[in-house]
Amino acid sequence: xxxxxxxxxxxxxxxxxxxxxxxxxxxxxxxxxxxxxxxxxxxxxxxxxxxxxxxxxxxxxxxxxxxxxxxxxxxxxxxxxxxxxxxxxxxxxxxxxxxxxxxxxxxxxxxxx
Numbered sequence: 001x002x003x004x005x006x007x008x009x010x011x012x013x014x015x016x017x018x019x020x021x022x023x024x025x026x027x028x029x030x031x032x033x034x035x036x037x038x039x040x041x042x043x044x045x046x047x048x049x050x051x052x053x054x055x056x057x058x059x060x061x062x063x064x065x066x067x068x069x070x071x072x073x074x075x076x077x078x079x080x081x082x083x084x085x086x087x088x089x090x091x092x093x094x095x096x097x098x099x100x101x102x103x104x105x106x107x108x109x110x111x112x113x
Contacts, residue, residue, distance in 0.1 A: 011053040014039070026052060032066045032107055057085055065109040072105040079103075080111060
């Protein structure tokens with residue numbers, strides 16, 4: 001996708017944190033940053049998620065994950081999945097991920113699709 005998604009034009013949703021900070025990951029900042037200007041899940045949960053709906057179909061070549069400096073170990077094992085336009089958050093078992101990536105402890109991770 002050309003350009004950076006803007007939080008004002010996209011839907012971000014989180015199961016574990018309903019605050020405005022769920023918009024931080026898509027506000028256009030292309031660097032790491034520290035608390036409190038980050039998305040924080042607020043609690044560890046095997047079922048927690050952060051979801052971004054681009055609102056329409058785009059060709060996405062990569063996703064760049066910027067980890068929190070000093071706390072990179074917290075992302076180890078987290079999954080990033082991509083879905084097509086038919087994904088239904090209310091029926092997650094009805095969709096199969098197009099791509100699935102497991103994060104490691106790197107500060108910046110580029111996931112090529």
